[in-house]
Structure formats: C-alpha cells, structure tokens
Amino acid sequence: MNALSHEFDLSRTTMLPAVKRGAARDADTTKLASQWDAVHEAAAAIGVLAQLGRGDEDDAVKGLPDRALQLGGFEYEMVLRGVDDLAAVMxxxxxxxxxxxxxGQDTTSAALTLWQEFHKSRDAIIGFAPLN
Incomplete structure (x- = not known):
C-alpha cells in the first residue's frame, strides 16, 4: 500500500499570526472601529429595508473594538478578521x-434574511471578546 506524501515542509511555520505591536496595531484598531461602525450603519439601512427599523445597540456591541484591543492575541485577531469578513458580506x-x-421592488424578505445573518455573525464575533 502506498502512503500519501506531500511536498510541504511545515517545520518552520506558525499557525497563529504574530501579535502586532505599535503603529501597525494602532492602524488595525482604527480600521476595526471604523469597520464596526460601518457594518452597523449598513445593518441599520438593511433593517429599514426589512421594515424593522433601526435596532438598539447594547454595551456588548458598542465596546467590542476596545475589548478586543484589551484582550489582544488570538481574540483580537479573530475579531479583526471577523469584522473584515462581515463587512465584505454586507x-x-x-x-x-x-x-x-x-x-421599486419589494426587498423585505431578502433584507430580513441579510439582517438575520448580520446578527448571527455579529454575535459570533462578539463571542471572541464578550462583555464580562
């Protein structure tokens, strides 16, 4: 029996990204906060199209960028990537x-579906930096 082989050498790789320091991290934090605000503005518009109105934001939502920065490490990276992915979908x-x-077409059903997906994704992102 032949064993599967591959040509990849993983001996010098790291699975998790290195934590950024200084100016690069500050730029990411600014990007994170602005994207977080932008996806919520988009969600508000989607809520209107879904005939739901603008939703309320609690402390878990409002403080996410700051909490992610304080946590740092893996959680920060996951929040950063999650918000970036959410913005790309929205x-x-x-x-x-x-x-x-x-x-002039009715967007209620499609908007409701996207609104629900936004909230599921947002809750998953908040899970990386929950409000204690």
Missing part, C-alpha cells in the same frame, strides 16, 4: 438591496 448585499429598491 457591502454587496446592501448594494443589491438598494438596487432592487431603486427599481
């Missing part, structure tokens, strides 16, 4: 909804 979704709305 942008085309909102664009599509706005295009449909501009054509």
């Amino acid at each position: 942008q085309p979704g909102l664009r599509a909804l706005l295009a449909l709305s501009a054509q």
